Amino acid sequence: MHIIVDDNVLLAEEFFSEFGEVICLPTSEITNAVLKEADMLICRSTLRVDEALLKGTRVRFVGSPIIGTDHVDLDWLESAGIHFTNAPGCNADSVVDYVLSSLWHLAEQEGFDLQLNRRFGVVGAGQVGSRLIKRLESLGAEVLVCDPPRALAQESGEEAAEALNFVDIDHLVAECDVICVHTPMVTGGEYPTHHLINAERIRAMKPGSVLLSAGRGGCVDTAALKQRLQEQADLLTVLDVWENEPDIDAELASLVDIATPHIAGHSLDGKMQGTEIIYQQACRHFGLPARRKLGQLKPDPWLRKLVLTGWAPPEEALGLCVRACYDVRRDALGLRRYQRRFGNAEGFLRYRREYPLRREFSTLRVELKKNARELREVLEGFGFSRVKLASK
């Protein structure tokens, strides 16, 4: 078998070589001509996968080791008998780490307490949103949720009921102090997400509130957001995803508090999990046993363990752990540096391609020397799931 893989897919050789010859290429070199003799294509969101790319090729299996599927013409692939699979949930924890690192940073910058007097709103309660809700609730936060497809599925008994505070989008926008958008790009049907956060809703946001967008750029009307930031400058904003990536609105980027180049899901753990999921799907599809396991291939984190005395107040302890593991400011500064050097669109693309190593909160072991049960709960709630208390 010939397997063409985007060279940004991690561990491609290690997982896919048992199927045949693995050829890794930059996205720009994956063309219809290159795919003529290929049987399998493994690519990321940067490649448009449609009839123009695949017509007349031998490709029968396409895998994308990411969550989103809006780069793929699913209907055409189905009609052409080409099997497609993505990797649901693979980088969801990475996105939640990004969100919490951003909120922690804004809280520090503005001098507010993340847990006090803030009502959170999560738009889109799928793999990302529901994990975010869990972490926020375990910190004691009140969370309103807008996800009409899930609310409907629960109401009709199609999905097991979960105790979520479902509200409609206008209610959520009016009531919340922090709004996190984690919806896919949906253009048709009953619940489209294009400009779900539209001009009217942007105008309705409370002064001083936070808008964070890490689903797809088109879910927020960014021209309207820019207008509010220019006219009132009374929102805190975090944008990881943009309209017209990679040629993003530079003026808007200069106005938002944290601007990053679509890297919320780019932890090493998320990328490697994505490859493993596609490998498992390929094994199932071609009737082979899945012998290779990510556990054997994943490197140790650079920072294995943090030892805290346990006396630190929770915000300080969280700050130490967040800064040690993933500080979102690195990526905001990195984007600016790359854009200054390479220009707006090329800087955006290059930073993603050369993305520095990042591990998830769950890879850091935290040892508390004092038997600080409450602090442990806060750290675990935030996603540092490997906290150990001193035995005495």
Ligand SMILES: NC(=O)c1ccc[n+]([C@@H]2O[C@H](COP(=O)([O-])OP(=O)(O)OC[C@H]3O[C@@H](n4cnc5c(N)ncnc54)[C@H](O)[C@@H]3O)[C@@H](O)[C@H]2O)c1
């Ligand atoms: N920034 C990044 O790096 C990054 C990383 C991973 C995923 N994403 C994006 O985030 C999206 C969500 O990821 P996920 O894993 O949670 O996907 P998911 O498919 O598990 O969940 C999406 C949720 O959105 C809900 N939804 C659909 N239409 C809606 C609407 N109109 N209003 C409110 N909710 C709606 C769905 O019912 C579903 O529960 C992905 O589709 C992808 O586009 C971005």
Ligand SMILES: O=C(O)[C@H](O)[C@H](O)COP(=O)(O)O
């Ligand atoms: O949908 C996803 O999983 C994310 O948006 C993912 O991080 C996209 O990364 P890319 O494929 O563009 O490298």
